[in-house]
Amino acid sequence: MRKSSSAALLAIACLAAGTASALDLKQLSSTGLKAGQALTLSDQDVAKAADQSCVYMDKENKVAPASSPYAQRLARITEGLANEDGLSLSFKVYLTEDVNAWAMANGCVRVYSGLMDMASDDEVRGVIGHEIGHVKLGHSKSRMRTAMLASAGRDTLAASGNANIAQLTQGQLGELAEGFVNAQFSQKEESAADEYGYRFMKRHSYDPAALASMFRKLSSQGGLMSSHPGSEARAGRIDAMIKKDGKR
Numbered sequence: 001m002r003k004s005s006s007a008a009l010l011a012i013a014c015l016a017a018g019t020a021s022a023l024d025l026k027q028l029s030s031t032g033l034k035a036g037q038a039l040t041l042s043d044q045d046v047a048k049a050a051d052q053s054c055v056y057m058d059k060e061n062k063v064a065p066a067s068s069p070y071a072q073r074l075a076r077i078t079e080g081l082a083n084e085d086g087l088s089l090s091f092k093v094y095l096t097e098d099v100n101a102w103a104m105a106n107g108c109v110r111v112y113s114g115l116m117d118m119a120s121d122d123e124v125r126g127v128i129g130h131e132i133g134h135v136k137l138g139h140s141k142s143r144m145r146t147a148m149l150a151s152a153g154r155d156t157l158a159a160s161g162n163a164n165i166a167q168l169t170q171g172q173l174g175e176l177a178e179g180f181v182n183a184q185f186s187q188k189e190e191s192a193a194d195e196y197g198y199r200f201m202k203r204h205s206y207d208p209a210a211l212a213s214m215f216r217k218l219s220s221q222g223g224l225m226s227s228h229p230g231s232e233a234r235a236g237r238i239d240a241m242i243k244k245d246g247k248r
């Protein structure tokens, strides 16, 4: 997270369907679950972890003040999006060159200025819709659960027999928050979030083609993306959805 290169990679991994999945269940059971066997997590625990992780990330990153052109642009872009599909949303911009965005199960949505620099308004909306998809489809919750079980704080959490986030040190909380933000979704989850993002664009009368153009921009960025066919394939799937809907 702190190194811009690794953060840029993970952003691309989420937006561009990474090849490897951090949600490797075998790996989870051999590390996290064994150490945290006594740990049971309710939805409420996970929501609390999201609240704390969001506060932590806001403290660690440079949040664009309300007077910033980035904050003003994001406010304009997200006008009318206070509540989406039953989820209350709160938006902020992190001032960084990294190309990234994420959402947590509590509706905390963060967009990085590096992503805003390369995206049109509707492309930013497409990314937001995609990230909300991860939350609404339950991916974010399981990702947070995984981060909790894999973090250094798992033993602290397990020792008390519950998931009291307040018991974590700042360092442990930081590891949890960054573990969440850095973890990758599976390709299947990315596809499902893409489809959610597409429906989101249609629902709000935004241009759904912006989701495809965003993937193509990521694809032409070079580096990892140039050797990664994922983005172009995803853009193609969005094109196909547009075409299919257009024929109805």
Ligand SMILES: [Zn+2]
Binding pocket: 014, 015, 130, 131, 134, 185, 190, 193
């Ligand atoms: Zn994603």
